[in-house]
Amino acid sequence: MNVVETSGLAKRYRSTWALRDCTLAVPAGRIVALVGPNGAGKTTLLHCAVGLCTATNGNITVLGDLAPGSLDALERVAFVAQDVPLYKYLSVRSMVAVARNLNSRFDQAQAEERLRALEIPPDRKVGKLSGGQQAQLALTLSLARDPDLLVLDEPLARLDPLARHDFMALVMAAVAASGFSVIFSSHVVSELERFADYLIVLARGRVQMLGDIDDLLAGHAMLSGPVEESDLVGEQFAVVQTRKAARHAELLVRTTGNSELPSGWESDHVSLEELVLAYLRDPSASMLPGPLTPDELEVSEVT
Amino acid sequence: MATVAASPVLPRRREHPVPWKAMARVTWLQRRSTLIGLLVLFVGCAVAIVVGQAGTHASYASFVANGCVQNSFHTPCGNFENWFSDNTDLFSAMVIALHVAPVVIGVFVGAPLLSRELESGTFRFTWTQGVGRSRAVVTTFVLLAVFVTVATCALGLLLNWFAHPFEIIGIESQWQSGLFDTTGPMLAAWTLFGLALGTFLGSLIGRTVAAMAVTAAIVGGLLVASFVWLVHQLEAFGALATTRRMPMGLGVGQLNLPGSQFNGPVGSWLVRAWFTGPGGKRLSSAAANNVIGRMYDAVKGKVIVDPSRWLSVHHYIYWVGYQPASHFWIFQVIAAAILILLAALLALATVRLVRHRA
Structure with a gap:
C-alpha cells in the first residue's frame, strides 16, 4: 500500500503554480524526507495530502485509496503544521481536551504520560510554552491519535539543535513502537540521513528526485581527478554536478554502468547532503524511478 | 448445472456519527470567555427587565383596579398614565439594548468564529482532526446558534411582558418598529441572522477586525433601516x-x-x-x-x-x-421567516466557502 500516491498533481494559486505534474508514490512503513528550496511546493503537497487544499489538476490518494480530507482519511492521518498553530490562549490541559474531543480515537493517557515525560506543565498556557515545547505538544497530540500516517510540515525549522534532537527522538520512538509512516518536510538537510529512509526532492513544483535513500546514495559517487580529463570522464557517466579548480575536478555522477575510471581518478561515497544540494543546484537534473527491469519485476512478483 | 456467482463483498464505509457532545465541549473550551461574557450580558438584561417590570407592577395594578382598562377617562386614570409616561427610561433603555443584541452577537460571536481561525492559522489544526472541517464548523455554528437564539428569544418574551402595561395604557404598541423587532421570535431571528452574517463574512474576509467592522455596519444598518422604514412598509402590506x-x-x-x-x-x-x-x-x-x-x-x-x-x-x-x-403574528412570522431564511442561506454559503477553501 502506498501512504501517498499522486498522479499529475498540480495546484495553482491564482497565476502561480505551486505544484506541477507531480507524480509520486510513497510506500508504507517509511520515514520520508520531503526536501526542496523555498517555494518548491513542499507545504502545498503536504496540505493536499491532509485535505487542506484541493488539486487544480491530477489526483492524490492517501493510505491506499482514501481521498485526503475525507472522514476516513482524517481519522488515520495526523498533521503537524508549520509554525505549530495551536490555541495559544488555552492551557495545555484544555488543548489536550480539545484534541481528544475532535477525534474519535485519541489516547489521552498516552498524551498525558508523554507530556509528563517532556515536563510540559498542564496548567501553563500554550502561548507561554517555548517553541520547542509547543512543537512537542503538537506532536504529542498527533501521536495520541494513533495515526497510520504522520505528516510533519517543517517541524524542525523553529527549533534549536537540542529541541530538534528531542523532537525527532520522540518521532522515532513512536515509529518504533507503532510502525506508522511519516512524511516530513525539512530545510535541515544535514540531519535527514539520521532519521529518514526515503527521500523526495521537490523543485519548482516538480518532483526532482525520489527513492530509497540507501539506493540513491549507492547510485551516486563523487569522482575526483585531474581537471584536464574531467570532460572525458564526464562522457562515461551521467554527471549531476561538476566542480573544477585549477588542477583538480570533482564530478558527482550516477553510477548505473560499469565504466572504469582512468588512472589518477578516485571514486568516493557521496553524502546525502552533497547529493541533495547538487540536485537542488541544478533543477534540470532529475532522478526518478523508471519502469522495473525484468529482473526486478521477477523479484517483485515472487515477494 | 447452473452456478450462481457470489456477489463481491464491497468494503463498508465507516459510519461517522456527528459528535455533538464532544463538539459542545470543544466550543465551550475554545469560546469560554465569549460565552461567559454573553451570559453575563443576557442575565444583566433579564434582571433589569424583571426589576423594571416589578417597578411598574404597583401602578399598573392600581390602573386595573380603578377600571381604567375599560374606561380611561375618569380622573385617577390620567395620573396613572402620566406616571407611566414619566417612567419609560428603563423600558426604552431595554428596547435599545435588545436592538443592539444581534449586532453584538454578530460582531463578537459570528465574525471571529472562523476569521480568527483563518488569521491565526489554527484552522490547520482543527480542520485536520478526525471530526472533519465541515462538521466542525457546522456543529460549532449550530451549538452557538441554539444558545444565542434561545437566550434572545427568552429576553424578547421578557421585554414583551415588561411592555404589556405600557401597551394597555396606550403609550407603546407592539406594532411600533421598536417593539416589533424585539418580540421573542423576531429578536431570535435577528440574532440568528447577525450570527450567520458575521460567520459568513469572517470566512469570506479571513480578517477578524475587518469582519467585525463589516458585520457591525451591515447588521446595524439593517436594524436601523428596519426601525425607520422596513417595518412600516411591511405593516402597510395588504392593509x-x-x-x-x-x-x-x-x-x-x-x-x-x-x-x-x-x-x-x-x-x-x-x-x-x-x-x-x-x-x-x-x-x-x-x-x-x-x-x-x-x-x-x-x-x-x-x-x-x-x-x-x-x-x-x-x-x-x-x-x-x-x-x-x-394580523400581528402573521407579520411576525413573515418577518422572522425572511430573516431565518437569509441566515440559513448565509450558513450554507459559509459551509461551501469552508469546504472549498484551499
Missing part, C-alpha cells in the same frame, strides 16, 4: 380599509397609530389615511390638505361636532388603512 367619521387629528398619509373606538377598529394598527372625492377618486396629499382647509374655513367660529357631515355634503370620504390585531 384593510374602512371609512371613519372623525378625521380630527389624524390627517392623511402614513399614520402608524393604534386604533381606538374613535379613529379605527379597536386593537388595530392604523397605517395610513386618505380622502376620496366625488366619483370615488383618491385625492393626492395636496388635494386632501386643501379639503381639510376648506372644511375648517366652513366651520370657522363654530364648534365642530361632526366634520364628516361637511365632508359627506361635499361627497368626500375619509378612509383609514389598518391592520387588524389578528
